Amino acid sequence: MSCRLPVAALACAIACGLAHAAPAPRLTTQQVLDAATPADWRRPDPQHTLYLDLDAGRVVIELAPQFAPLHAANIKTLVRAHYFDGLAILRVQDNFVTQWGDPEAEHAERARSFGAAQRTLAAEFERSIDRSLPFTPLPDGDVYAREVGFSDGFPAARDRRIGKTWLAHCYGMVGAGRDNAADSGPGAELYVVIGQEPRQLDRNIALVGRVLQGMELLAALPRGSGPLGFYERPEQRVPIRRVRVAADLPDTERTPLEVLRTDTPRFAAFVESRRNRSDAWYLQTAGKIGLCNIAVPVRSAAPTTP
Amino acid sequence: MSCRLPVAALACAIACGLAHAAPAPRLTTQQVLDAATPADWRRPDPQHTLYLDLDAGRVVIELAPQFAPLHAANIKTLVRAHYFDGLAILRVQDNFVTQWGDPEAEHAERARSFGAAQRTLAAEFERSIDRSLPFTPLPDGDVYAREVGFSDGFPAARDRRIGKTWLAHCYGMVGAGRDNAADSGPGAELYVVIGQEPRQLDRNIALVGRVLQGMELLAALPRGSGPLGFYERPEQRVPIRRVRVAADLPDTERTPLEVLRTDTPRFAAFVESRRNRSDAWYLQTAGKIGLCNIAVPVRSAAPTTP
Numbered sequence: 001m002s003c004r005l006p007v008a009a010l011a012c013a014i015a016c017g018l019a020h021a022a023p024a025p026r027l028t029t030q031q032v033l034d035a036a037t038p039a040d041w042r043r044p045d046p047q048h049t050l051y052l053d054l055d056a057g058r059v060v061i062e063l064a065p066q067f068a069p070l071h072a073a074n075i076k077t078l079v080r081a082h083y084f085d086g087l088a089i090l091r092v093q094d095n096f097v098t099q100w101g102d103p104e105a106e107h108a109e110r111a112r113s114f115g116a117a118q119r120t121l122a123a124e125f126e127r128s129i130d131r132s133l134p135f136t137p138l139p140d141g142d143v144y145a146r147e148v149g150f151s152d153g154f155p156a157a158r159d160r161r162i163g164k165t166w167l168a169h170c171y172g173m174v175g176a177g178r179d180n181a182a183d184s185g186p187g188a189e190l191y192v193v194i195g196q197e198p199r200q201l202d203r204n205i206a207l208v209g210r211v212l213q214g215m216e217l218l219a220a221l222p223r224g225s226g227p228l229g230f231y232e233r234p235e236q237r238v239p240i241r242r243v244r245v246a247a248d249l250p251d252t253e254r255t256p257l258e259v260l261r262t263d264t265p266r267f268a269a270f271v272e273s274r275r276n277r278s279d280a281w282y283l284q285t286a287g288k289i290g291l292c293n294i295a296v297p298v299r300s301a302a303p304t305t306p
Numbered sequence: 307m308s309c310r311l312p313v314a315a316l317a318c319a320i321a322c323g324l325a326h327a328a329p330a331p332r333l334t335t336q337q338v339l340d341a342a343t344p345a346d347w348r349r350p351d352p353q354h355t356l357y358l359d360l361d362a363g364r365v366v367i368e369l370a371p372q373f374a375p376l377h378a379a380n381i382k383t384l385v386r387a388h389y390f391d392g393l394a395i396l397r398v399q400d401n402f403v404t405q406w407g408d409p410e411a412e413h414a415e416r417a418r419s420f421g422a423a424q425r426t427l428a429a430e431f432e433r434s435i436d437r438s439l440p441f442t443p444l445p446d447g448d449v450y451a452r453e454v455g456f457s458d459g460f461p462a463a464r465d466r467r468i469g470k471t472w473l474a475h476c477y478g479m480v481g482a483g484r485d486n487a488a489d490s491g492p493g494a495e496l497y498v499v500i501g502q503e504p505r506q507l508d509r510n511i512a513l514v515g516r517v518l519q520g521m522e523l524l525a526a527l528p529r530g531s532g533p534l535g536f537y538e539r540p541e542q543r544v545p546i547r548r549v550r551v552a553a554d555l556p557d558t559e560r561t562p563l564e565v566l567r568t569d570t571p572r573f574a575a576f577v578e579s580r581r582n583r584s585d586a587w588y589l590q591t592a593g594k595i596g597l598c599n600i601a602v603p604v605r606s607a608a609p610t611t612p
Contacts, residue, residue, distance in 0.1 A: 092526075094521055094522045094525055094526070095477050095478075095521065095525070095601070125589075140449050141447070141449055142449065143446050143447055143448065143449065143594050143595070143596040144592055144594050144596070170502070171401050171501060171502045172401075180586050180587055182589055195477060195501060195502070195525075196476070196477045196501070196502055196503060196598050196599060197502060197596070197599070198599070199592060199596065199599065200580075200583055200588075200591075200592045200595075200599070202592070203589075203590055204587075204588055204589050204590060215400055215401070216400045216528075216529040219400055219401070219501075219525075219529075220398075220400070220526055220527060220528050220529055221526060222522075222526050223522040223525075223526055274506075277506055280486050281486055281510075282506075282510055283431075283488055283509075283510050284509055284510060285506075286450055286505060286506045286508070288449050288450050289449070289506075290449040290450070290503070290505065292502050293502060293503070293504070293505065293506070295401070
């Protein structure tokens with residue numbers, strides 16, 4: 001069959017890949033997901049999954065060691081030393097970021113010990129493009145980068161002229177705050193994007209993962225009234241009960257999730273359903289989609305039965 | 307002088323306009339704003355300014371009759387009939403919209419009267435490009451539209467091939483919710499964008515203005531747990547004390563604001579300061595900026611002295 005959707009050649013190839021299996025010309029996102037098979041979903045590795053437990057509930061974060069191996073390892077070292085337990089959310093800047101860490105970090109005598117973790121860490125702002133890293137390109141371009149798409153479920157950009165790829169600052173992406181020095185963000189203070197994509201941060205700071213569940217717990221917090229959205233009074237801070245690596249908890253304390261794979265024809269169909277909404281409400285379709293307008297679907301998974 | 311910034315020709319022309327006055331090659335946003343003169347700012351017309359008063363504070367909205375004259379007029383008719391007073395915020399969907407209106411709108415017998423306002427209204431999803439409407443283009447392109455920029459302070463897109471321009475769904479933009487029919491959104495239920503730009507809505511629904519102040523009061527609300535983020539229990543809704551047209555209040559009850567003009571060399575310098583951040587923190591600059599990454603500055607204005 002021919003592909004008559006008004007899309008670039010690449011997207012056409014992707015969309016037609018699905019069309020062979022399901023020739024309906026326009027599917028809603030719900031229809032695409034309803035037709036997904038178990039193979040279209042993956043379970044994040046519990047060794048690379050963090051639970052940030054707040055009084056209001058749990059935030060689940062998938063780390064991206066493919067892009068930031070040193071940071072992922074250092075953060076896990078901090079987590080396993082219970083570094084974050086009892087620390088707090090310190091900063092919520094509207095349409096920008098929510099950030100958490102040690103309120104006493106600036107006071108050497110009161111700051112929490114890093115234990116065996118590193119205090120400085122080589123910049124992991126980008127990495128080489130190579131065959132070990134999948135990349136599913138999007139067809140509609142990007143204001144900031146030459147090419148954008150998804151690698152292992154994470155929004156990414158790349159530039160083949162320089163052979164580099166990097167994670168993109170989309171809603172829900174988690175990064176390691178730093179001072180002015182490139183190596184000053186070891187992962188002891190983390191932030192998550194809660195607004196319009198702050199893409200000017202790309203390649204300036206290490207993104208380390210993405211929130212899979214619980215964004216509403218970080219995005220709906222009162223904004224801080226201090227400079228940069230820092231809370232001005234200690235009692236405004238949101239306490240962190242604990243942070244754990246999923247693999248370190250028994251099954252009964254885990255939050256089993258599945259994430260839609262981003263390297264399948266199903267994902268291509270999902271993207272197409274976002275580019276051209278066929279829900280009855282839409283009077284015209286955009287025919288385009290921006291990188292950060294694609295939220296990779298996450299769903300609850302039944303607990304593993306022994 | 308020559309303009310050596312690595313920008314497209316158009317941006318170069320804009321940036322150089324400023325450079326004649328202030329030849330510093332890279333200014334921070336703060337420096338640009340510090341150098342602004344009174345003529346770089348404008349006061350929104352109180353006849354086109356709404357105050358949405360919540361228990362937590364005031365949200366100030368500037369209407370855009372340039373793009374949606376029927377909706378702006380109908381909303382003002384509703385406001386002047388005190389339609390919104392005592393209604394509520396009904397819906398907060400994470401990374402999408404906060405929406406307010408009449409909880410009983412679906413129940414004809416209990417719904418609040420529209421008074422003299424229209425119940426249906428012709429679609430105002432786009433308008434003709436003409437010389438009466440200023441347009442300051444941005445230089446870096448856009449995923450969704452052929453051309454993007456600012457008209458009278460509002461983020462806008464246009465397509466000269468079809469002679470049309472329209473407001474863009476950026477953070478803080480306010481629109482008139484509708485059902486499936488194009489004319490079913492008369493402005494009695496309004497929404498504001500609280501996350502990543504939902505540009506797929508562009509040209510599908512009437513945007514009517516933008517929040518100038520108080521976004522944090524709408525963006526930090528608890529997300530609704532029902533479908534589409536609707537609150538499931540009446541007590542979860544956030545009550546609206548009142549909505550007023552600024553012109554209808556005495557000076558002492560107004561919130562005087564000034565907005566940076568978007569048709570000046572100063573605005574071009576502001577855009578350039580966002581494209582290429584020269585703050586010490588940045589290790590590399592993006593050299594690009596997306597439409598919705600530009601938040602047009604708003605500041606408090608001293609009350610008018612009689």
